[in-house]
Amino acid sequence: MKKWRFLLGFGSETGQSKSIAQGMGDIASDQHQICADIFELDEIDKQFKLEDEPVMVIVTSSTGDGEPPSNASKFWRKIRREKNPQFLSHMKYTVLGLGDTNYSNFCNCGRVLDRRFEELGATRFYPSAWADDAVGMDSTIEPWLQGLWPALKETLGKIGNSTEASVSDISDSINQLNLSTENKPTVNRQLSSSNKFKSDEDTITYSSSLTELTTLTLPPKPTHSLAVKLIESAENAYQPSIEGQYHASTLTRRECLTHDAAVKAVMSINLQLSEEEFAFEPGDAVKVVCANNENEVNLLLKRLQWMDKASYQLDISISPDNTKKSAKVPTYIPLMCSLRYALTNCLDIRSSPRKNLLRLFVDCTTDEDEKRRLEELCSKEGSEVYIKYILEEHLSVLDILNHFPSCQPDVPILIEFLPSLMPRFYSICSSPLDDARSIQFVYSLLKFEPKNGRTYERNGVCTNWLNEIDLGTKVQIQTRISQHFRLPLTLDTPVIMIGPGTGVAPFIGFLEHLHLSSKSINGFDVNNLNTWLFYGCRHRQHDFLFEEQIQMYQQINVLKHLFVAASREDNYPYRYVQDQLRANGKDIADLIYHRNAVIYVCGDIKVMVRDVRETIAQILKETFDIQNIEEYMKSLETSRRYLLDIWS
Numbered sequence: 001m002k003k004w005r006f007l008l009g010f011g012s013e014t015g016q017s018k019s020i021a022q023g024m025g026d027i028a029s030d031q032h033q034i035c036a037d038i039f040e041l042d043e044i045d046k047q048f049k050l051e052d053e054p055v056m057v058i059v060t061s062s063t064g065d066g067e068p069p070s071n072a073s074k075f076w077r078k079i080r081r082e083k084n085p086q087f088l089s090h091m092k093y094t095v096l097g098l099g100d101t102n103y104s105n106f107c108n109c110g111r112v113l114d115r116r117f118e119e120l121g122a123t124r125f126y127p128s129a130w131a132d133d134a135v136g137m138d139s140t141i142e143p144w145l146q147g148l149w150p151a152l153k154e155t156l157g158k159i160g161n162s163t164e165a166s167v168s169d170i171s172d173s174i175n176q177l178n179l180s181t182e183n184k185p186t187v188n189r190q191l192s193s194s195n196k197f198k199s200d201e202d203t204i205t206y207s208s209s210l211t212e213l214t215t216l217t218l219p220p221k222p223t224h225s226l227a228v229k230l231i232e233s234a235e236n237a238y239q240p241s242i243e244g245q246y247h248a249s250t251l252t253r254r255e256c257l258t259h260d261a262a263v264k265a266v267m268s269i270n271l272q273l274s275e276e277e278f279a280f281e282p283g284d285a286v287k288v289v290c291a292n293n294e295n296e297v298n299l300l301l302k303r304l305q306w307m308d309k310a311s312y313q314l315d316i317s318i319s320p321d322n323t324k325k326s327a328k329v330p331t332y333i334p335l336m337c338s339l340r341y342a343l344t345n346c347l348d349i350r351s352s353p354r355k356n357l358l359r360l361f362v363d364c365t366t367d368e369d370e371k372r373r374l375e376e377l378c379s380k381e382g383s384e385v386y387i388k389y390i391l392e393e394h395l396s397v398l399d400i401l402n403h404f405p406s407c408q409p410d411v412p413i414l415i416e417f418l419p420s421l422m423p424r425f426y427s428i429c430s431s432p433l434d435d436a437r438s439i440q441f442v443y444s445l446l447k448f449e450p451k452n453g454r455t456y457e458r459n460g461v462c463t464n465w466l467n468e469i470d471l472g473t474k475v476q477i478q479t480r481i482s483q484h485f486r487l488p489l490t491l492d493t494p495v496i497m498i499g500p501g502t503g504v505a506p507f508i509g510f511l512e513h514l515h516l517s518s519k520s521i522n523g524f525d526v527n528n529l530n531t532w533l534f535y536g537c538r539h540r541q542h543d544f545l546f547e548e549q550i551q552m553y554q555q556i557n558v559l560k561h562l563f564v565a566a567s568r569e570d571n572y573p574y575r576y577v578q579d580q581l582r583a584n585g586k587d588i589a590d591l592i593y594h595r596n597a598v599i600y601v602c603g604d605i606k607v608m609v610r611d612v613r614e615t616i617a618q619i620l621k622e623t624f625d626i627q628n629i630e631e632y633m634k635s636l637e638t639s640r641r642y643l644l645d646i647w648s
């Protein structure tokens with residue numbers, strides 16, 4: 001029997017959109033008997049042709065400063081260049097954008113694709129949605145998905161002929177569509193009289209906003225399709241199965257840039273490339289493939305009662321009972337590997353479990369009170385609780401299992417539903433003019449205490465790994481080429497660099513590049529440079545990163561103006577970079593307004609990026625009495641004169 005189908009294209013940098021698209025594909029086939037053909041957007045013209053697609057759903061994140069993820073950039077270029085205004089007039093579409101409101105270009109990639117599809121004649125069959133990582137994406141994605149399926153069925157039904165649906169399929173689906181609101185799984189479990197979770201202190205396991213009388217709407221139970229066979233033999237050496245083109249490098253140097261008294265230690269790393277030249281420029285970032293912490297993996301293995309079998313080989317395959325048509329073994333896990341290997345190198349055991357995994361955990365739990373609480377956490381009614389106690393506190397899968405001791409999930413479920421361990425990004429702080437086969441970057445060592453639901457102490461995943469590996473260890477890396485975060489083409493364009501803490505990294509790359517250019521390029525006169533650096537630390541004696549190097553750039557006239565803020569020093573007037581910007585307000589405003597300066601902001605997104613933008617807007621408004629300052633700031637952004645390189 002023929003079946004409805006649609007194209008589901010995703011653009012993903014760190015794997016979230018990809019896993020959401022894959023989850024959507026599963027729901028489409030398992031619950032709605034619709035086939036989703038899922039491809040990276042950049043598979044355009046290889047795996048799919050837009051000309052042949054009547055219905056398309058796009059799931060895409062944004063990266064950099066609102067740019068498309070690396071597997072969607074070719075797609076975007078093609079769509080952007082298309083001249084025929086009717087090119088997509090045959091198409092119905094919708095977009096789910098993933099982003100983070102801490103970035104000024106929130107969901108920019110999704111939004112521009114959405115607009116461009118409309119300009120090219122496509123019709124939105126269902127409103128596009130923008131999910132925000134800053135507040136938890138599920139609160140947008142869940143309701144959006146609930147409405148998507150009926151809308152999709154209606155759309156596919158209307159154009160039935162061209163999507164090859166048979167009449168009986170259509171009527172089946174329309175019947176289903178009519179039933180869909182009554183079909184949501186709800187549950188009202190009776191709790192034991194001594195509900196052991198009733199303690200206000202234990203927030204993950206109890207919240208007063210939900211009572212045992214609340215009827216819960218649960219997400220549909222995901223179908224799982226993997227099986228593992230245990231083979232009692234010693235572990236072999238596996239090749240990490242990472243997607244994309246990675247370069248082998250070697251860790252050649254690691255040093256601490258901060259004083260012992262610093263609140264947070266900052267490390268600097270050097271990686272040497274073994275073979276080919278690694279093309280990068282100042283402003284680019286490097287993606288580092290890392291592994292999970294051994295102790296954390298051991299804790300998880302113990303909790304799963306797999307410690308004694310941890311190094312046995314697992315033969316991972318599709319279960320003979322599988323009913324999911326799209327089932328496949330995740331590509332990032334070798335078909336034969338030990339559980340220890342999979343948990344160490346392939347699976348993200350740190351990020352908070354998504355609701356579909358919690359839903360599966362319900363059925364692996366024997367205690368009725370624990371079951372009910374897990375149902376609450378994955379239910380629609382429990383969304384706020386899930387965001388507050390799981391997402392915002394960054395609870396891991398191990399934390400959840402520790403809170404629910406009677407939950408004993410099968411290993412294949414974890415292998416199938418934990419996301420893949422993604423490489424981490426760092427801004428490069430060296431110049432290729434120094435050595436094109438060597439890169440340097442910096443990172444802070446982060447420690448998270450066991451509190452607020454976290455059941456064990458932990459460090460940042462990749463930073464901890466980078467800190468523990470021996471010199472000489474091979475490190476797999478890839479560049480993330482920045483499209484816009486680049487030095488200006490003309491030497492005398494004023495450059496305003498704002499980078500507190502490790503946010504100074506790309507600017508060290510910029511300054512080093514200018515310094516080396518002045519030595520190697522004829523006619524490159526440092527006197528023409530107009531460079532301003534606003535740097536922030538806690539205490540100048542303890543954590544002024546690259547202090548000597550920065551002073552050297554000043555002495556040789558590569559860096560013209562340096563302004564330092566120190567947030568923890570008594571009697572020092574400038575706490576934050578914004579204070580220094582304000583103190584130099586007239587000069588900064590003049591550079592931007594009259595001299596076409598380019599402003600670069602780099603660092604942690606939480607507060608700094610917003611405050612810096614507000615400060616610059618205020619300075620400009622006050623100095624030049626600009627009436628619509630927001631419009632002016634936007635014009636700086638669109639003309640690529642206000643550039644961000646930020647992370648969370």
Ligand SMILES: Cc1cc2nc3c(=O)[nH]c(=O)nc-3n(C[C@H](O)[C@H](O)[C@H](O)COP(=O)(O)O)c2cc1C
Pocket residue numbers: 011012013014015016017018060061062063064065066067069098099100101103104105106107108133425646647648
């Ligand atoms: C380096 C970096 C840059 C980002 N830039 C933006 C941005 O400009 N706008 C936005 O809305 N979100 C931005 N984000 C947030 C991501 O889009 C968001 O976390 C998303 O869930 C990631 O999905 P993915 O894993 O599929 O790439 C950025 C994230 C990172 C790590």
